[in-house]
Amino acid sequence: GNxxxxxxxPVTLSEEAFLxxxxxxxxxxxxxxxxxxxxxxxxxQLLLKATKADDKGSNKGFEATxxxxxxxxxxxxxxxxxxxxxxxxxxxxxGGSNYKLTFxxxxxxxxxP
Amino acid sequence: GAGVxxxxxxxxxxxxxxxxxxxxxISGHTAxxxxxxxxxxxxxxxxxxxxxxxxxxxxxxxxxxxAVRPEGSVSTLKIQRTERGDxxxxxxxxxxxxxxxxxxxxxxxxxxxxTVT
Numbered sequence: 001g002n003x004x005x006x007x008x009x010p011v012t013l014s015e016e017a018f019l020x021x022x023x024x025x026x027x028x029x030x031x032x033x034x035x036x037x038x039x040x041x042x043x044x045q046l047l048l049k050a051t052k053a054d055d056k057g058s059n060k061g062f063e064a065t066x067x068x069x070x071x072x073x074x075x076x077x078x079x080x081x082x083x084x085x086x087x088x089x090x091x092x093x094x095g096g097s098n099y100k101l102t103f104x105x106x107x108x109x110x111x112x113p
Numbered sequence: 114g115a116g117v118x119x120x121x122x123x124x125x126x127x128x129x130x131x132x133x134x135x136x137x138x139i140s141g142h143t144a145x146x147x148x149x150x151x152x153x154x155x156x157x158x159x160x161x162x163x164x165x166x167x168x169x170x171x172x173x174x175x176x177x178x179x180a181v182r183p184e185g186s187v188s189t190l191k192i193q194r195t196e197r198g199d200x201x202x203x204x205x206x207x208x209x210x211x212x213x214x215x216x217x218x219x220x221x222x223x224x225x226x227x228t229v230t
Contacts, residue, residue, distance in 0.1 A: 004155070036221075043117065044156070044204065044221035089155050099144070099208075100169075101219065103155030 002027045006090045006104035013080055013111050021075040021107050023064075023090035031092040033057075033066055033073040034101070038087045047075075047088070080111045115139065117222035119205050125228045126195055134190040134225045138207030145188050146219060147180055148204040156204050162188060163210065195229045202226050 007022040025031065035047040035057070048057030053068035062077045073090060090104040118137040126132050138145050144163055148156035158172040165185045173179075177195075182188040192199055206219040 041223065043223045044206075046218055091155070099146070099161060099219075100158045100172075101148075101156070103157070105153060105155050 002031070002092060002094065002102045004090050004092055004102055004104035006088075007107055008105070010108040010110060013109070015082055015111055015113050016079045017111075019075070019077040019080045019084075019109070021088055021090075021109070023073045023075065023104060025071050025073065025090075025092050027071075027092055027094060027102075029095050030068075031094050033064070034091040034093070035062070035064055035073070035075050036089040036091060036103075038089065038106075040086070044089065080109075082111045082113050085109055085111045117205055117207055117220055119203075119222040119225050121225060122223065123226045123228075125230060127230055128195060128197060130195050130229075132192050132195055132227065134192075134203050134227070136188045136190070136205030136207075136222060138186060138188070138205070139220055140186075141209070142207035142220075143185065143210045144208045144217070144219075145182060146206040146208075147188070147190050148206065150202040150204055150224070152201070159190075159203075192227075195227075197229045200227055200229045 003026045032051045034049045036044045037047045038044050048059040050057040050066035056065045064073050064075045087106045087108050089106045091101045120135045146161050147159040150156040160180050161169040162182045177193045180190045202224040204224045206221045208217040208219045
């Protein structure tokens with residue numbers, strides 16, 4: 001079946017540190033890949049996405065590249081801020097008219113000043 | 114504009130009781146989804162509505178769970194004879210539509226935290 005495996009947390013960094021959260025997936029066909037972020041007390045928000053191999057999604061300084069050969073979609077940011085503290089979820093959606101999102105377990109990121 | 118809203122934000126109930134969780138989607142969104150997020154897990158799909166009908170309820174764990182969307186807007190997730198294992202955050206999401214014409218971004222509500230004691 002389809003699944004997403006992401007780096008277990010929690011991850012604690014100092015402000016301006018480099019961030020990587022690993023995500024790998026198993027899927028039939030060619031899924032679209034997503035990173036969602038959940039800030040404390042808020043709903044899940046789409047952070048970035050990529051719909052085909054070698055696409056790079058980017059938003060708010062975060063980036064992730066769809067790597068078909070390694071079935072990965074690692075999230076990176078060059079310099080994190082305290083305001084980036086949140087839970088990050090990697091997710092996939094199969095192609096065509098499929099609407100179901102399959103999520104990883106989430107990674108809690110805490111950034112200290 | 115207003116996002117997806119869910120009420121209540123927290124619900125504590127006793128084992129065996131009946132609960133209803135409400136979702137107000139973004140105005141104009143015809144597609145609505147329910148997910149369940151257990152502690153330490155990512156959200157898992159429960160059910161999808163396109164308009165008033167449940168187009169896919171394959172994620173509902175058993176027949177104690179039921180959801181309705183009678184007028185194609187507000188949806189209610191209903192859980193009968195609650196069990197402690199039902200304790201989770203129930204998330205609702207909506208989108209413009211899904212289907213052969215395209216799959217649109219899902220916007221999530223803040224969730225309802227259900228605790229069954």
